[in-house]
Amino acid sequence: MVVGPVAFMALAALLFCIGLFGALSKKSAVLVLMCLELMTNAVNINLVALSRFLTPSSLAGQFAAAFIMVVAAAEIGLGLALVLALYKARRTVELDRLDRLKG
Amino acid sequence: MPESIAAVPFVVLAAASLLGAAMVVLSHNVVHAAFWLLEFMMAVAGLFMLLSAGFLALVQIMVYAGAVTVLLLFTVMLTLRHREDAERPLDLSWPAAGIALAVLVAAGAVIASFRPAVAHAPAVTPGIAEFGRLLFTQWALPFEIASVVLLIALVGAVWWSGGEE
Secondary structure, eight states: OBOOHHHHHHHHHHHHHHHHHHHHHOOBHHHHHHHHHHHHHHHHHHHHHHHHHTOTTTOHHHHHHHHHHHHHHHHHHHHHHHHHHHHHHHSOOBGGGOOTTOO | OOSSOBHHHHHHHHHHHHHHHHHHHHOSBHHHHHHHHHHHHHHHHHHHHHTTOHHHHHHIIIIIIIIIHHHHHHHHHHHOSSGGGGBOOOOOOHHHHHHHHHHHHHHHHHHHTOOOSOSSOOSOOOOHHHHHHHHTTTTHHHHHHHHHHHHHHHHHHHHHHOSOO
8 A cells, every 4th residue: 555645735734733723822932933843844744745746856845845944944043032032021931921012 | 765655654654743743732841842842853754754855854853853842942941930830721722723623624625626646656766866966056046045044044043032131
């Protein structure tokens, strides 16, 4: 028995939605960043799988996944730096307590 | 070179990645969530190996399992004043579940209507040498831009998190 591209796409969709659910519902900034990483990894699985099945010779999906990894690494670095700056300024990383702009 | 993708390793790795992702969301402890994220990253690296993407599997382990998880753990340690602060409520919200479910249904509809041109994995895939050759010829410009992006992100991260004032 062999696995086709649809199985990988279904797996990626499930992982993406788990990450989306976490990113939308978590109140800790660090946990939201972790869930964003889940989502980017799900996208990468999709890209690599479709590249393997549909355009195996050009490796286009693998390059797209590699550049998404670069952007995700930059994002997590900057995100965690922001969390640290936030913690220094407000002594909390709870997103629902950052309500200074609320009227 | 594997001629096709076997079901047993795929099911094992898919289950491992789903377990890791679910436990990141469902852990009460932030540190436990970070370690489940590590398990998830390793499972995804295994999936990349299964898809004959050896270079990406290596990068996945080095960047995500290595650097990102350590970075997350450091941030958890720096932003928690007491050990008990790591324990926290789950914060699961119904609107978020509704949105995620709607996205899942939409994605499922797209996937169900997807008719792949090829049902089985092609027998021959280019190896890591071809990846490197293309990276420095066809993809050289994005590669250089990516290095600038990383440099700017690094400087920005130091700028934001460091300094006395």
